[in-house]
Amino acid sequence: MKGRAMDRRKVWPRFIRFVSAAMWILIVGTVLLLAFGHGRFPSWEQGEATNQDTSHRPQRVLVTYPGATELLIDLGEAHRIVGTVAPYGVEPPQYKRRYEALPIIDAPYVPSREDVLALKPDMIIAWSHHFTPTYLGDESNWQRRGITTYVVPATIRKGQPTVESTVFPFIDDMGRIFGIEAKAAAYKKSLVNRVNAVLVNAEKRKTMGREPTVLILQAHGHSTYSLYGPIYVIDDIVKKAGGRNLVKHQLSQVGPERVLGFDPDYIVYVYAGDTSGHVPTDEEMKASLMADENLRHMRAVMNGHIIPVAFSDVNNGNGRTITALETINNGLSEY
Secondary structure (H helix, E strand, O other): OHHHHHHHHHHHHHHHHHHHHHHHHHHHHHHHHHHHOOOEEOOOOOOEEEOEEOOOOOOOEEEOOHHHHHHHHHOOOHHHEEEEOOOOOOOOHHHHHHHHOOOEOOOOOOOOHHHHHHHOOOEEEEOHHHOOOOOOOOHHHHHOOOOEEEEOHHHOOOOOOOOOOOHHHHHHHHHHHOOOHHHHHHHHHHHHHHHHHHHHHHHHHHHOOOOOEEEEEEEEEOOEEEEOOOOOHHHHHHHHOOOEEOOOOOEEEEOHHHHOOOOOOEEEEEEOOOOOOOOOOHHHHHHHHHOOOOOOOOHHHHOOOEEEEEHHHHHOOOOHHHHHHHHHHHHHHHO
């Protein structure tokens, strides 16, 4: 009997501690559920939106990423923009007039913190690297001021990005943030349909034994080039179009000798345009690459298998990415 009493005295305190711990877990879990169940999202899995209260649509949006400005134009929400950086190059006709009508900030890429405060935004949509000490500082500094921050998925360099992991989540997020889910869903569906059409075309070529090799090239002048690898979404675009990218690791600012280490069937030539406002034709772009004496003996160059693609189509992280996909698909289908 005495032994059993001793056992009870040992077990009872353990039982009390167990029940107390369970109650604390329940309380903390309930608090977290309530905190996150009213539209506040500390971070989003794809794009990263912080301090986002979905019961209040942002009214004063600052954009430091041109692709976001274009997407808000597509979704009919550009009237909320109080400041945006200028586009990277000449805008396509469907955006040019509406983009020019927006308040363009003086800074070419990212405004100063003082300029941001002067605009009094309630939301900032930006590149991932803009929220660093060199530029706008940590996102938490803006959140403490009640300003929502959103990092565009296409600017987050991790893994091997795809259209499904960058463009589509971006559209979904904008739909939720601005309360236009139906409009965003319809826009995304139109893009999905265009992607599927390309996939069907690429599969037909594949059944015929055609899976051409591709080199994705961007010129910087003076025979200096960058070769796109899997860390950029254009790698996924080329795959969807039925091509096989020969570059497995990104090569930036390299000379012609590194380019000549590859022998692709096609070259996807990414061009950024110039500051004059001139929009080069495809033939002009092909001619500019063929004029490089260092590359003129490459098989793809000699055969004229060069597919020009606008830099902004490839890197703006919005519906223009699908335009680049269609351009590459059409180029691979011509030969």
